[in-house]
Amino acid sequence: MKAFLEQMDTFFDPKAVAVIGASRRTMKAGHVIFKNFVINSQRNLFKAKLYPVNPTEDTIQGFKCYSSVLDIPGEVDLAVIVVPAKFVPGVMHELAEKKVRAAAIITSGFSEIGNHELEKEVADIAKEAGIRVLGPNCLGVYDSSTGVDMLFLPETKTLSTGDEVVATPRPRPGPIAIVTQSGAFGAAALDYLAGKQMGVSKFVSFGNKADVTASEMLKYLLHDEKTHVMLMYAESIDKGREFMDVAREVTCIKPVICLKVGRSAAGARAAASHTGSIAGSDE
Structure with a gap:
């Protein structure tokens, strides 16, 4: 159990993070995610080492950029992957060689559009290397106390007038953990809780659930001292008996x-098109 908790904790409190697909282009998810980490580092909230990875850039937001995670000096225990789906298997092989412990694959284009073999290839690489994976096709993790923020929804946006306004507010620290298969639901929940001044301990978006399951996350959060209550949104429940036991x-x-x-049958079709989930009808 200790080894399991320590590896899962890497998603929320890593020592060194590589954002693979970090970008200088403001409209790219890789830009927003890397900027989240940079801002939280400036706030002295995110205290781990941070590395942008992009073979076409020299620097991003003042940080030296690396062509590959293998070029990064020292250890990396968490990778956030924001590159096109076809490149993800190659990235996973590099993470295995680097001995990265955990990866959040934000990238879409897997089982939710019928690319089951590509998703299985990624999951197989991760399993063989002992890498735990969130996603693919997910928002990743937000931790209010450590500054880990993989949400590619910018916290603020600049209007045509030049005024900067809040776009996707982050809730303050609090006792509620959100575990969701839908990024859209998760973002709406964060927005609502922030508006109601209700605090969040951790936010986890699963997406297609190629590896880490809801049961495992509930088990992890059971031992998280900052979490007192959990809100879960599921489009499918894998290994139902195990889930009920947990x-x-x-x-x-x-x-x-x-x-x-x-x-319902309509709801099941919507879930399948969203995260590739097989959700049964209750009829």
Whole structure:
């Protein structure tokens, strides 16, 4: 259990992060995500080492850029992947060689559009190397206390007038953890909680769930001292008996509110097109 908790903790409190696909182009997800880390570093909230990876750039936001994660000096324990889907297997092989412990694959273009073999290839590489993976096709992680922020939704935006306004507010630290398969639901929940001045401990977006499951995340959050209650949004439940066993264990100590979609045939079709999930009808 200790080894499991330590590896899962890498997603939320890493020692060194590589953003693979970091970009200077402001409209790119890789730009927004890397900027999130930079801003939180300037706020003295994010305290880990930070490395942008992009073979076409020399520097990004004042940070030396590396062509490959293999060129980074020292260890990297968390990778945030924001490159086109076809390049992800190659990146995963490099992460395996670098002995990276965890990866969040923000990139879409996998099982949600029928590319099941590509997703399986990525999952197989990760499994063989012992890398835990969130995603693909996800928003990743937001941790209010460590400054890890993989959301490619900018916190502020600049209007045509030049005024900067809040776009996607981040909630303050608090006792609520959000575990969601839908990034859109997760973003809406964060926005609502921020508006109500309700605090969040951790936010996790699974996407296609190629590796890390809801059961594992609930088990991890059970041992997280900052989390007192969990809000979960699921489009599919894998290994239902295992999930119920974990849920019973967790809810003896911490409440879990679970919203399950795909209860109708139409809902199941929507889930399949969104994250490639097979959600059964309740009829």
